[in-house]
Amino acid sequence: MSADELDPRFYIAPLRERDSTLPAALCLLSPVTDLASNGDTNVTLASVDYLEAGIFDVARRAYAPGAQLGNPLVSPAYGDFTRDFPPVLIQAGTRELLLSDSVRMHRALRAAGKVSRLELYEGMPHVLQPILADTLSDMNKQTTSVPPRRQRRPQAERTAETRAKLIEAAITCIHRTGYGQTTISTVALEAGLSRGAVTHQFPAKTDLMIAVLRAVYDQDSEHYHRSVAATSPLEWLRSLPTTMWEVISRPSAIAVMEIMLAARSDPDLAARLRETQQKIDIEAHQWVLERLQAAGIQDRPDGEAIHRLFVAAVRGLALESVFMQNRQEVEKSIAVLAETLRYLYPGLALP
Numbered sequence: 001m002s003a004d005e006l007d008p009r010f011y012i013a014p015l016r017e018r019d020s021t022l023p024a025a026l027c028l029l030s031p032v033t034d035l036a037s038n039g040d041t042n043v044t045l046a047s048v049d050y051l052e053a054g055i056f057d058v059a060r061r062a063y064a065p066g067a068q069l070g071n072p073l074v075s076p077a078y079g080d081f082t083r084d085f086p087p088v089l090i091q092a093g094t095r096e097l098l099l100s101d102s103v104r105m106h107r108a109l110r111a112a113g114k115v116s117r118l119e120l121y122e123g124m125p126h127v128l129q130p131i132l133a134d135t136l137s138d139m140n141k142q143t144t145s146v147p148p149r150r151q152r153r154p155q156a157e158r159t160a161e162t163r164a165k166l167i168e169a170a171i172t173c174i175h176r177t178g179y180g181q182t183t184i185s186t187v188a189l190e191a192g193l194s195r196g197a198v199t200h201q202f203p204a205k206t207d208l209m210i211a212v213l214r215a216v217y218d219q220d221s222e223h224y225h226r227s228v229a230a231t232s233p234l235e236w237l238r239s240l241p242t243t244m245w246e247v248i249s250r251p252s253a254i255a256v257m258e259i260m261l262a263a264r265s266d267p268d269l270a271a272r273l274r275e276t277q278q279k280i281d282i283e284a285h286q287w288v289l290e291r292l293q294a295a296g297i298q299d300r301p302d303g304e305a306i307h308r309l310f311v312a313a314v315r316g317l318a319l320e321s322v323f324m325q326n327r328q329e330v331e332k333s334i335a336v337l338a339e340t341l342r343y344l345y346p347g348l349a350l351p
Helices: 008-015 053-063 100-112 133-140 155-177 184-191 197-203 203-231 232-239 241-246 252-265 267-294 303-324 325-345
Strands: 002-006 028-029 088-093 118-119
Touching: 008 184, 088 100, 088 232, 100 118, 155 184, 155 203, 155 252, 184 197, 184 203, 184 232, 203 241, 203 252, 203 267, 232 267, 232 325, 241 303, 241 325, 252 267, 252 303, 303 325
Parallel strands: 002 028, 028 088, 088 118
Antiparallel strands: none
8 A cells, every 4th residue: 555645544444443354565655644733853954844834733623623743643753653554665855854654663663573674865846756657657657578459658758748737737727716816735636637737847936937838839839930820921910919819818818818917916926927927028019020021011119019009908908807707898999990090001901
């Protein structure tokens, strides 16, 4: 039986407090063995592990409301292991909040004469296994002449797939519950991955948010390029406000605006967001310049300011549509923007 973190199968059946069959062996990955959090590393390593100490308050309320935290059914570190108990393998990192939980569990088992092996991974955080997946896979390979049934995909491909899944999960969480309620834990849950897998790809929430911004921009770019290929430069420019509305009103773009609003109270996020957004703005305006040139229209001296104005206007209308649920009314305003664009660039006038 294998268990990680707060797996209740580990806390109940193996302790023999119930009349149930013991597993042949246990593999415990960064286990919580003391919900009272009496281990010293709950304090000494609190600043270096990504795990949020407050998660245990949630765990206590959900798993053992009103129970004595020293009860072995709640905190296995206080259990009686003198009776029959299966061999145990415990894995933990040396930079995780729950290191002492693993060490205390191992010592309790050894003191009772039971078979216990403690594997500590230097410099690794909580639930380190996803980070070491490739290494562990190599260690577990059998030296046999029988070829594998299928070839392992390249690391770069698997990494790209994981990052894409996490970015999509982050967009879903932000659009559904807002930036403030989106955490590493909620993204991991939405993606079906562990927190360790998330922090391996994105060490901090800010890193994930910047990746979301860039990924959404890449998706938007694909949409614009498809629209360019589908029509003439002149028609593309005439319909630009509508195309912008199609892109900026999507859930992914709304998520980006949520991140922008949140950056007001997060200096680190704001600084990195501005740097990335400035690069995006330059690239986006370059598209418009290329389309104007292809249509034989001279850009105005204030063309960059006009572009910025239209982006801001469409973003504002997208937010209004989300709040007011008045998409049809907002689309009338988009039509006014299209008329304004033709006024600013007479060469776009309808025949």
